[in-house]
Amino acid sequence: MNGIEAQRLSQVDKFNKNEIGGILEQAELVARGVLESVQAVAGTTTCKGVQIAKLAKWAKSHGYWLDTKQLGSYEDRGSENEVYLSAVENYVYKLNDFRYSDDNLTSFFERIKAHNAYFPYCAYTLVGFSENQDSKICAVLRQPYIISSREATEDEISNELEKLGFKPQMDGEYYTNDVHDIFDASPNNVLVGIDGNLYFIDTIIYETNAGNVSTYHSQSPKFS
Structure with missing residues (x-):
């Protein structure tokens, strides 16, 4: 170690x-x-x-x-x-x-x-x-x-979440493992540390529900 x-x-x-x-x-x-x-x-x-x-x-x-x-x-x-x-x-x-x-x-x-x-x-x-x-x-x-070298790319984020068992939905708008849905996993919220690992510092997580997309859109200022 x-x-x-x-x-x-x-x-x-x-x-x-x-x-x-x-x-x-x-x-x-x-x-x-x-x-x-x-x-x-x-x-x-x-x-x-x-x-x-x-x-x-x-x-x-x-x-x-x-x-x-x-x-x-x-x-x-x-x-x-x-x-x-x-x-x-x-x-x-x-x-x-x-x-x-x-x-x-x-x-x-x-x-x-x-x-x-x-x-x-x-x-x-x-x-x-x-x-x-x-x-x-x-x-x-x-x-x-987190001491970071840069923001993560969308491909890096997608690959890391897939390793954790999450699948992209709606062209990557959110990710789900059928237990939780993760929104806002965008480059400005995911950092690459100086150790090369990804750090998800600020995402939005809900328990999986069919209404989560509309809930997120109603709550996020990006859609207001």
């Missing part, structure tokens, strides 16, 4: 330890409790706003509410994330505004867990909650900073 592989395995082990009984699981339980209560009382699963408000209150009372000044320097804004680069750690922090969650946050938590399973070398760790520059409540996701 070379040094790079050892470092990778160490990172994966660290992330797995952080997630066991960690903030992700606790936050998911809070959100699920809201969903179950609303469903029982109102007979609907539409409760995203209520869940977000409850998570903010929970985060503030449990020490998980973060000031963006703690995260580092503001670097960029994507369709769903504000990105901050830590000055003292090899991490980026992403303030995710839950854009790609529909009626409730179930898909958000599923997406984070799926991403970490498929792409463990650039896994997300939920470290808290905060407000972005638009005053929207966001999840704060930590991700390793």
